[in-house]
Amino acid sequence: MTEQEQINEGIRELLQNQSLITQADIEILDNGVYRVKPDAMERVAKAYNISLEDGKEYSLSDVGRLLYEEKKRKEEATLDVSKPDATVTDPSITEDGSKPSSTPVDDEEDEFEKTDPIVEKIRNIVKDAKKNAPYFVNSLVARIMKECGAPKEITYEELGDALQQVHQEGLISQNVLETYVRLVNELQIARICNELGKQYENDDELTSKLSKELAITRLKYRLDMTTVRDGFRISNPGKTRELPMLWLECNEQISWMVGKFIADMYEGRGKYEGHSLRGSLFTKEVLKQFGYLNSDELFPIVSLILPEMEMKKFKAHVCLLREEKNLANTLIRHAEYKDSADTVMQDYVMKTLIETYGVEAVGATINHLKQSKLVLPYDDLERALASMYYKGQKQPRQSSPSEEESELDQDVDQQRKNRQSATNRRGKKKHKITKREKAISSLEKKSVISLMIAAAGCVSAATLVTVFGVNPIVAAKNCVASLASFAAANISLQQILPASKDFIKIVASVATSVAGTISWLRTNSAKKRLEEELEDEEEDLLEDPDRKERGRRR
């Protein structure tokens, strides 16, 4: 989880804890900032033991950050024994303030004291960490490395031997050992890459050879940037600042070089002077040059260069070109896209799969996968197959459809009609106002106010759900509770609140509906844009000789 995600999580938790803060405590300023009222801030500060600055106004984001920092501080404090006050509470200190020369320990500990001082140091660190459990293994390993002075005062190998010994004593688990090995490997690899990067720092003439050399070096050492980054993030960032910096420096160096080369390719510079590549030709060239980078590494770099829609097509091409010899693998990858909820790309991949392999092969492979132990969203795969198959059937059929196919077509057709109907319903629907009135009687005025209060609850909950991703029921409860502030001096809230015991449920339902509509419209408009793009792309693909060859194989 990134820092920002943790901050957002903090805000969500806070908003869900209605005893501390309600919607009424949050004020939206003109600049769109969500200001938390001072009395609510005091409650939060008291509950979380946070100190506030005098006169400072706090936004929701500030509160989230304060909570995050407080949480982080507590985590650090749990494992930090280097604080001067740590000895004050040491129970082994005698009444006169002196410390006994030999603290009573059991026989086993005596035995350890005779061993290597590094082993003893590790043992003490581990005991201390266990005393303050729970702790993160990564933090523990990082702390051991730092306090033992690796790699300056002691080599990684020596520290590894000492850890091995402590492991044999049963004090640390295999997991700690493995984490240590992983961290050391990553650090060494990062240093190698960094050195390589520095060698070429002033070389303007970037060639694929150089990028390849770096990439192969990384591959050779199986550098997993994500794992290293997470490792550093979980470990104490304050104490190991130099480590992520090293990683960042190294990673940026490589990304920059790969990125520059790809940008040249796209914009027709350098080696590609006057020949900017587009569509599948672009993807093929990128893979030819950097195919050994995995998608997690390649996609973020390319996404800096390509426009959003081009990027979606690039991802789909990469998926297809890399996996074209193995339909099953492509389908598994397709299912992975499902996790990212990227329906546009799913559809594109499925459409191209059907075009490349034929609907029978795709359907049969899905069935084959079903028999395997792989857990995949088969329903979604089949739905995408059916949906994209239908779209592929716009041209006249070469043979008459089977009864089963006709039924499938009918189902898909119905689904399509339903979608179109939904589009019309939610889309640019126009209305005519046939009559305008104003509330005149007191009963009617009360009814209007009641409705407006209901609307306030609904819109407020919809904001929480849409902007902060708060659970709709929690958002509704929070917002309904805050409606009390609208009650006038001479009238109780009960008299004007909508008379429904399901009020909260209805507010939640409206909030969900608004958030759902926004999300639905977003997907739908992206799909429409892609369909337009695809028409151009199809022309590109037809000119691609490899593509024709695949067509013949079919």
Add this chain to the structure above:
Amino acid sequence: MKTQTEKKGDEEDSMVEHGDIWTLEDGNKYVVASIVTMNDRKFVYLIQKTDYKNYIIGEYLGEDDLEEVDDPDLLETLIVKFNEDLKDKLPKIIEQYL
């Protein structure tokens, strides 16, 4: 002195007020719960009188025309703005109505 266009704008403004009850061509009555003006465009949050689950977020085009908003980014912005508008105006309207 106001120009003709400004006068027309003022007249139109008076045609959309919080708490107004509009009957649409589907025969249902809606209350204008919130009004937001952005870039000279006026947007309304209508809530159906008999069932407040039913709402319309639309752009008031003048005269008697209303068009539902189908731009997701605009909708997201509008929801936040409606929320601000209601928080700001509702207490005053309650005071005025009761």
